[in-house]
Amino acid sequence: MKNAQNNSGKWFFLKILRVFFKCVFILALLLDIAVFGAVIYLNGSISDDYKIKKGDGLTFNTAVPITAEYEGLKLSQTGKTEKIGEEFDVKLKAFGIIPFTTVNVEVVDELHVSVLGTPFGMKLYTDGVLVIDITTVETASGSVCPGENAGVKKGDYILSADGKQVLTNEELSAAVAASGGNRIKLVIKRGGAQKTVYVTPALSKETDSYRIGLWVRDSSAGIGTLTFYSPATGVVCGLGHGVCDEDTGDLLELKNGELVSAEIISVEKGSSGSPGQLKGRFTYSTIGKFDCNSEKGVYSVLKGKLGFSRLTETALKQEVKDGEAQILCTVEGKEPKFYSCRVKKRSSAYLSATQNMTVTVTDSELLNITGGIVQGMSGSPILQNGKLIGAVTHVLIDDPTTGYAIFAENMLKEAENTTGNTRQKKAS
Secondary structure: OOHHHHHHHHHHHHHHHHHHHHHHHHHHHHHHHHHHHHHHOOOOOOOEEEEEOOOOOOOOOOOEEHHHHHHHHHHHHHHHHHOOOOEEEEEEEOOOOOOEEEEEEEOOOOEEEEOHHHHHEEEEEEEEEEEEEOOOOOOEEEEHHHHHOOOOOOOOEEEEOOOEOOHHHHHHHHHHHHHOOOEEEEEEEEEEEEEEEEEEOEEEOOOOEEEOEEEEEEEEOOOOOOOEEEEEEEEEEOOOOOOOOOOOOOOOOEEEEEEEEEEEEEEEOEOOOEOEEEEEEEEEEEEOOOOEEEEEEEEOOOOOOOOOOOOOEEOOOHHHOOOEEEEEEEOOOOEEEEEEEEHHHHHHOOOOOOOOOOEEEHHHHHHHHOOOOOOOOOOOEEEEOEEEEEEEEEEEEOEEEEEEEEEHHHHHHHHHHOOOOOOOOOOO
């Protein structure tokens, strides 16, 4: 009888133990699922690095509650945010309990710029001549393609021909004409690397002159909108996206160029499937030389001073909220005007360098004039609650009322990079 009782007790104990381990397993499984679900949901909504202002904490506009901790304490309780220039790693927890990533945080002072919203012109000269197309040459013995046979590709930059620097279309044409049909040594740049190729010109039966079957471009020009001037860096910037070649779609590698003043003379209204355009002309008052053409816009370090107004605080990316905002742009007359719009952070806001938000024009006056967002409005500042939050970059072809916008913080960081005015990361 005693043995039966002992066996019964052992059996009951083992059963409790099995239930306990099963509960632990289920809890661990649920925790893994919660962590995995939180990470998936927050993908694109969380950046790898943040700037916060002195004394502030780090807050997130996400459906999943997130807390930021440093060495086991909430960031707001550590005192780490009291020193400008301080930089440290912070752990993020979903629901306040599930750690899922670590981000870098830097404490900064309030960042003020002068918002502009005025049109400007660009005169750009490439580094060498850009190959925009490759074609055949019709000779007496048939079609040949000297450029392609030599290994030249669309998007290459031709830097020199037979040892002579090539800066213009005319200089390349002169080198081909002087070859007498003999092989020419070309130095080209592709993907940032230089290489040498040899091309043998063919005698065209149509023009009775030597040709290599390459269409090239040495310069470009266009109209855009200036976003802001930064008194702290002396940089003026615009567009919010890079200047790309219309044929290759690649970011233009520039040798030099300049930004000039411009004025809008007419508007081509946009419609579904047909983006509109601001048409303008250069007034040839130089703003500054072209210092940087990046995916985040065009930047110029001013040698003199720029008279500025509308000194405005720049919002950090986590401060941008979905909702009402204003676009500042010039579509008629000489002065920029504010127009109402709505902004929404994209789910992939932090995975893109430029397309961080969607912006939808809601202002009836602007819709009547332009139909929404049109070419030439790129760079137009967007303000929310009195702060600069970003700039217009693109229009959606099927819906001209809506386009994309870049965070102002991203443009300001590029302005700092343009002058080298960035603090070195701490060694760790």
